[in-house]
Amino acid sequence: MTLYARFAAEIGSILDALEAEGRLxxxxxxxxxxxxxxxxxxHGDLATNxxxxxxxxxxxxxxxxxxxLQPRLAALDGVTAVEIAGPGFLNLRLAPEIWRGELATILADGARYGRSQAGAGHRVNVEYVSANPTGPMHMGHCRGAVVGDALANLLAFAGHPVTREYYVNDAGAQVQTLARSAHLRYREALGEAIGEIPEGFYPGAYLQPVGAALAAEFGDRFVNAPEQEWLSLFRTRAVAAMMDMIRADLALLGIHHDVFASEAEVQDSGKVDAAFATLRARGLLYEGVLEAPKGETPEDWEPVELTLFRATQFGDDQDRPVRKSDGGLTYxxxxxxxxxxxAAxxxxxxxxxxxxxxxxxxxxxAAVAALTEGRTRFDVKLVQMVRLLRNGEPVKMSKRAGTFVTLxxxxxxxGRDVVRFTMLTRKADAQMDFDFAKVVEASKDNPVFYVxxxxARIASLKRKAAEMGLDQGAADLTLLDAEELALVKLAAQFPRIVEQAAATREPHRVAFYLYDLxxxxxxxWNRGNDQVDRRFLVQDQPAISRARLSLGEAIGQTIRNGLTIMGVVAAEEM
Structure with missing residues (x-):
């Protein structure tokens, strides 16, 4: 049990006792x-409201x-004083041995420090990226990919069973256009001069290998064949090739999904009809006409009877069509x-x-609330776009695609770690600038570098200790001074930060905490610049060196655990 959890339990026990005594x-x-x-x-070390x-x-x-509450809190082991502040807050001061004990806990727990079972048994599905399978990943997808992956890591760290899902939009007009674009490249691979790519088709050179593979597999069989003979086949092959490309791009960021769900399979599986039947049985689907658009009504607008979902019963501002006038599904x-x-x-x-x-x-x-009768919690995290800059100037062109910057x-x-860390240095719904020069800058103003x-400095301590011939025996942590224990107090907040970040579904909190740590x-570290005896390792002072080395190892472990949540590898040297 970590420090904050321990004292929360102690307060719970005190309240139980007061209730049993009839005083509460x-x-x-x-x-x-x-x-x-x-x-x-x-004001102290801990506070309670x-x-x-x-x-x-x-x-x-x-x-x-x-x-x-005050005298009972003051009687707890390790509490040296309890003060009442303001209208009734309680501030606790703890003995130094409490913090030395927490340092020992960090070292003993290692990679487990900060993990909890707070989410045990609560299964969470995190769906992220879900870019249309029509080309390579670009930087418009990057921030959502990192936020989703870090959130999944965070929830797993807090004990939740987590499923990482990607929804493949492989039905509809866009993938039909992809298939037609692949057919152009197929003909090109067979030696035809296709000229300028038609307006509305996908012009990227990334489709050339797809066309070449189709040419190698089918020869000229579909060159002059009617579209209905090859469209479905080419769509399937092109989507598969695009998903291979997308998986490879995501792997560059260290992102791997557990499930790739297909829109086409959802439509073909009968699950749409099953969901509609459930809603209709509950009186939540009906045949009706939408209201005319607000404001000036278009001249060609006509009221048409549609199958509508009663979304307004669940907080939406209007009922929503689930089928078009021709009977086809709406998105x-x-x-x-x-x-x-x-949700199943x-x-x-x-x-x-x-x-x-x-x-x-x-x-x-509204749909999830209706389908699950409120049993399944549903949340959407909206992620703002990233503005790419190079030395303060917007970046508009790609070396590879010509129209966008690829991931x-x-x-x-x-580098992967720079991209991932940077994407978590702002709240997901806040605007972000990604300046190629700034993100690799070696300065305090660059959180990636600073953490x-x-x-890397901590990792260097072990190497320096070996060079000094420092005995790696047990450390006497009583040699740590108040300033050094203050660093332990900050490290001890890590499990609490993890729980809060997981509860609010905000992985950026971990990045903010790591910067402060x-x-x-x-x-x-810098106090040793002018005072040799204040350095972490002091020649001819093995006892204090061992104590400070243990402190460094604990801080390094905490940083590594936080970076693990962010999906970032801790640097050993820089």
Missing amino acids: APGLPRHAIAIEPPRDPA AAMVLAKPAGTNPRALAQL FGTDLAYHAQK EADELIDIWGADHAGTVRRIQ ADVVNEV QYAH AAAFHGL
Whole structure:
């Protein structure tokens, strides 16, 4: 049990005792009680809002309840003082041995430090990327890919069973166009001069290998054949080739999905009809006419009877068609069935979407609520686009595609870890600039460098210790001073940060925390610049060197664990 969890349990035991003694009403809601570091370290080591949260339902005032809790908290092992602050907050001061014990816990737990079982048994499906299979990954896909993958890592770290899913949009007009574009390249591979690629087709050179493979497999069989003879076949082959390309691009970022779900298979499997039957049985599908568009009505608008889903019963602003007037499925109709398919295997669904899809959030939330009768939690994380810059100037062209910057181009230039870390240095719904020069800059202003440099410095300590011939015996942690233990206090927050980030579904919190931890470590390291005896390793002082080496190893372990969540490899040297 980590430090914050331990004291949360202690407070729970104190409240249980007060209830048993009749000094506190039983059954008071405790879910909002927090144990956390005070905003100002001068106020103590831990703070709790227990008295503030429980006073009103207990029928008393916060300060009176705080006075009831104070002596019992002060009697806990390792607590040296408890102070009541403001209207009823309680600040605890802990003995140094508490922090030395936490340092030992970090070292003993190693890669397990910060992991929990908070999410055990709660299955989460995270769907991310889901780019149309019509070409290579570009930087428009990158941020959502990293955010989704880091979120999946974070939830798994917090104990959730996690499924990483990619939805392949392999039905509809776009993949038909892909097939026709592949047919052009097929003819080109057979020696035909195809001229300029027609408007609306996919012009990228990435389809040339697809055309060559089709030519090698089928010869000239489909050169002059009617479209209906080859369209479905070429679509299947082209989509498969594009998905191979997309998987390879994602692998450059260290991203691998558990499930690739096919839109075409959802449509062909009967699951759409099954979902519609469920909704119709509940009175949630009906035949009706949509209202005319608000504002000026188009001249060609005509009221048409459609199959509609009663989305307004679940918070949407209008009911939504699931079939077109010709009986074909709307995109929403297939999407509804797809989410029903996911919900059958998970307790919670999380979709990572580009911010341009914000308008469709409420209809899918309504669909999931209707299909699962509220049993399955559904959340959408909207991700803003990334503006690419080079020395402050927008980057518009790609070396490979001519119209967009490919993900592979960027990863090959600056490295996987730089891309992943950078994508998590802002909240997902905040605008982001990615400047090729800034992200590799060796400065404090570059979080990627600053955190990696901290770990590289720590990794160097072991090498230097070996060069010094430092005995690797047990460390006497009582030799660590207050400034050094302050660094342990910050490291001890890691399990709490993980739980909070997992609860809010915000992996960027881990990146923010690592930057703060790295900054504190660099500050401690730099005190040795002018004072040799304040360095982590001091010649002819093996005892203090061993203690500080243990401190460094604990901080390094915490950084590695955080970077693991982010999908970033910790640098050993720089």
